[in-house]
Amino acid sequence: MSELFVVGISWRTADVAVREKLAFREDELSSVLAAVTGALPVAEAVLLSTCNRVELYGVAKPGSDAASAVRAFIADDRKARSNDVMNAIYDHRGPAAIRHVFRVASSLDSLVVGEAQILGQLKAAYALAGGAGTSGPVLARALERAFRVAKRVRTETTIARGSANVASVAVELAGNVFGKLEGKHVLVVGAGKMSSLAARHLYTNGAEKIVVTNRSPEKAAALADEIDGAAAPWAELETLLAKADVVISSTGAREPILTRALFKRVMKARRWKPIVVIDIAVPRDAEPEIEKIDGVFRYDIDDLEKVVRGTLADRAKAAEHAGAIVEHEAVQFEQWQRTRGVVPAINALRGHFNAIAEAELQKVLDQLERRDHTPAQSREAMQRTIRLVINKLLHQPTAALRGSAADEGSLRASVLADLFGLELAADDGSEPADEPESGGPSSEPQDPSAERKAQA
Amino acid sequence: MTTPLLSVAPSPAFWVAAIAYAAAAVALFAVLAGSTKLRPIALALVATAFVAHGVDIGWRGTLGVHPAASVREALGFLSWILSGGYLLASVRYRLTLGGVVVMPISLVLLLCARLSPAGSPEDFSALGRIHISLATVGVGVFALAGALSAIYLVEERALKRKKFDSLALKDKAAPLEPLDRMSHRLIWVGFPIFTVALVLGAMWTARLGENLDRPEYALAAVTWLSFAALLVARQIYGWRGRRAARLTLAGFATALAVLAIYLVRRMLG
Numbered sequence: 001m002s003e004l005f006v007v008g009i010s011w012r013t014a015d016v017a018v019r020e021k022l023a024f025r026e027d028e029l030s031s032v033l034a035a036v037t038g039a040l041p042v043a044e045a046v047l048l049s050t051c052n053r054v055e056l057y058g059v060a061k062p063g064s065d066a067a068s069a070v071r072a073f074i075a076d077d078r079k080a081r082s083n084d085v086m087n088a089i090y091d092h093r094g095p096a097a098i099r100h101v102f103r104v105a106s107s108l109d110s111l112v113v114g115e116a117q118i119l120g121q122l123k124a125a126y127a128l129a130g131g132a133g134t135s136g137p138v139l140a141r142a143l144e145r146a147f148r149v150a151k152r153v154r155t156e157t158t159i160a161r162g163s164a165n166v167a168s169v170a171v172e173l174a175g176n177v178f179g180k181l182e183g184k185h186v187l188v189v190g191a192g193k194m195s196s197l198a199a200r201h202l203y204t205n206g207a208e209k210i211v212v213t214n215r216s217p218e219k220a221a222a223l224a225d226e227i228d229g230a231a232a233p234w235a236e237l238e239t240l241l242a243k244a245d246v247v248i249s250s251t252g253a254r255e256p257i258l259t260r261a262l263f264k265r266v267m268k269a270r271r272w273k274p275i276v277v278i279d280i281a282v283p284r285d286a287e288p289e290i291e292k293i294d295g296v297f298r299y300d301i302d303d304l305e306k307v308v309r310g311t312l313a314d315r316a317k318a319a320e321h322a323g324a325i326v327e328h329e330a331v332q333f334e335q336w337q338r339t340r341g342v343v344p345a346i347n348a349l350r351g352h353f354n355a356i357a358e359a360e361l362q363k364v365l366d367q368l369e370r371r372d373h374t375p376a377q378s379r380e381a382m383q384r385t386i387r388l389v390i391n392k393l394l395h396q397p398t399a400a401l402r403g404s405a406a407d408e409g410s411l412r413a414s415v416l417a418d419l420f421g422l423e424l425a426a427d428d429g430s431e432p433a434d435e436p437e438s439g440g441p442s443s444e445p446q447d448p449s450a451e452r453k454a455q456a
Numbered sequence: 457m458t459t460p461l462l463s464v465a466p467s468p469a470f471w472v473a474a475i476a477y478a479a480a481a482v483a484l485f486a487v488l489a490g491s492t493k494l495r496p497i498a499l500a501l502v503a504t505a506f507v508a509h510g511v512d513i514g515w516r517g518t519l520g521v522h523p524a525a526s527v528r529e530a531l532g533f534l535s536w537i538l539s540g541g542y543l544l545a546s547v548r549y550r551l552t553l554g555g556v557v558v559m560p561i562s563l564v565l566l567l568c569a570r571l572s573p574a575g576s577p578e579d580f581s582a583l584g585r586i587h588i589s590l591a592t593v594g595v596g597v598f599a600l601a602g603a604l605s606a607i608y609l610v611e612e613r614a615l616k617r618k619k620f621d622s623l624a625l626k627d628k629a630a631p632l633e634p635l636d637r638m639s640h641r642l643i644w645v646g647f648p649i650f651t652v653a654l655v656l657g658a659m660w661t662a663r664l665g666e667n668l669d670r671p672e673y674a675l676a677a678v679t680w681l682s683f684a685a686l687l688v689a690r691q692i693y694g695w696r697g698r699r700a701a702r703l704t705l706a707g708f709a710t711a712l713a714v715l716a717i718y719l720v721r722r723m724l725g
Contacts, residue, residue, distance in 0.1 A: 176615055179631035271694020274633055295697045297615055307620045 008055030044136035192250030476505035532569030537596030594650030602708030682707030
């Protein structure tokens with residue numbers, strides 16, 4: 001059977017310094033997915049690369065150790081086969097993988113438990129794999145179920161309450177320095193989804209203006225449109241920094257853009273007014289040394305985690321409840337996986353039983369409506385109908401059992417006993433109980449009044 | 457000849473004030489550490505200390521001991537200005553950390569003022585009294601600015617080192633920029649007062665025919681220069697934040713040193 005697996009690295013197992021070695025840019029994802037499904041024993045694959053985790057969800061081809069192959073592939077592809085990287089990579093298989101996917105989607109495995117971004121990122125990763133043709137039926141079922149579980153967790157628990165997502169943390173950090181955000185200017189460097197969310201959150205908390213800058217003017221303009229900000233040319237970065245109070249940076253650059261030399265000039269130009277730099281890019285956009293300059297408050301993705309720790313306690317209780325939901329859903333999913341082969345049979349059986357019962361019930365009700373009956377006659381009519389229904393239901397299986405060969409017959413008998421919870425009497429040589437003559441599938445119920453006349 | 461007025465025993469109100477200051481400091485620390493339910497009690501203790509302290513000053517006044525009658529009286533008055541300033545700021549801001557800083561300072565200043573030996577009698581002219589009054593108010597305002605600067609530095613350090621669970625950051629109502637701004641405004645208020653006090657002091661010293669080469673005079677000049685430099689650097693170069701806070705504290709420290717020298721000199725007679 002095709003087994004679901006997860007191979008990855010996350011904030012739980014690795015610092016940003018290790019995670020950034022394995023991070024994939026968005027434009028690399030399709031080719032990596034193609035390589036994984038093309039060269040490895042992987043039937044289906046979805047790749048998620050965020051600042052806090054890089055995870056590949058896959059379905060192994062039967063009889064293969066796909067997870068180990070993927071682990072080695074990722075390390076080789078990123079040219080990061082060092083011990084610290086290899087030790088940080090984890091894998092989950094089968095039921096453990098399902099639980100992990102459900103937990104990730106429900107934000108129970110997130111740096112900020114209860115944050116909403118991960119669900120969107122997972123959906124985007126799934127859509128991207130769909131576009132690349134590497135997603136398949138097993139992952140589709142697992143992920144779509146994961147999305148439903150996530151929705152259930154968010155609506156049934158308090159896990160999403162409070163302000164413990166990256167955007168809220170940005171507001172809190174800016175608040176530590178500025179107090180109220182009224183009149184403050186926000187500069188978004190790069191066009192990352194997380195940074196736009198953070199910028200919007202700052203804006204709704206009172207910040208006066210959002211300016212977006214990006215190496216690509218089109219992307220800057222698009223993001224600025226989306227978040228009611230203004231786009232500005234990348235060449236003006238230094239001037240923009242001098243005017244900004246909060247900078248949110250999340251470019252895909254491999255080298256730091258916000259350097260110490262740049263900030264020395266910027267701080268002088270802004271007359272040492274404090275500036276909060278929230279660097280959520282991996283690899284990081286801001287040199288850590290800039291925080292040595294007076295008035296510069298720099299926070300990277302790992303620092304956000306520290307802020308969050310303080311508020312996470314409130315969500316711990318909700319997470320317990322959410323964990324129970326995830327566990328329940330995972331068990332149900334496993335049951336569903338196991339039973340999905342017999343579901344058509346169950347449905348057909350139920351349909352068959354219902355059809356017979358409905359038909360006979362309708363007939364007897366029609367008869368009872370047409371004539372006046374004494375209560376005793378009505379009871380008798382109902383009893384007859386029930387016997388009739390039972391006989392009709394049992395007619396086909398009884399005939400099949402009688403007609404089966406000796407070996408097959410005893411096997412069928414034991415299956416029946418198991419299915420219906422019967423205790424079979426020892427064979428004492430007696431004849432099997434016959435169906436009443438009126439019990440055949442084609443026989444019609446007798447008119448109770450005609451029967452009464454005959455008896456008279 | 458001993459002047460009895462200068463050696464009046466502390467009033468009962470003094471003891472109430474001293475105990476209330478100590479209790480307020482402890483309570484505010486507890487609030488900072490998480491027992492937020494104690495906040496009203498802590499503020500009530502601050503108010504009690506302030507009122508009792510005021511009553512003590514008034515009681516001494518009825519006995520003819522003016523707040524500007526001597527350096528030790530001025531210290532008591534300075535302490536009162538500090539706690540009053542804190543109380544006033546508390547109405548608008550939730551400055552728990554500020555209280556943890558200010559209350560012990562007020563207590564120590566009050567104890568120095570009331571429990572130190574009286575020393576030899578002093579005969580101040582009106583000029584001398586105005587000088588001492590203005591200098592006390594000026595230093596009191598600088599002390600408030602200094603307290604805000606101290607809080608700024610503690611918070612700034614915690615933020616730079618990313619110690620978000622630090623007690624310094626428990627007070628969400630005292631963010632860095634407003635602290636810096638308030639401190640700067642206080643210096644703008646205190647500086648002219650202190651300047652006038654310094655000029656009057658120089659005139660008074662000249663009238664007494666004393667030399668100006670005493671260390672306290674030099675230190676007072678350093679205090680004035682520190683705050684003057686701070687205001688100029690902020691105006692011209694935009695200096696603020698950590699550098700401004702350090703300079704404020706340095707200025708306040710020299711002002712305290714001046715007071716300490718006065719106090720010791722008077723005590724020794």
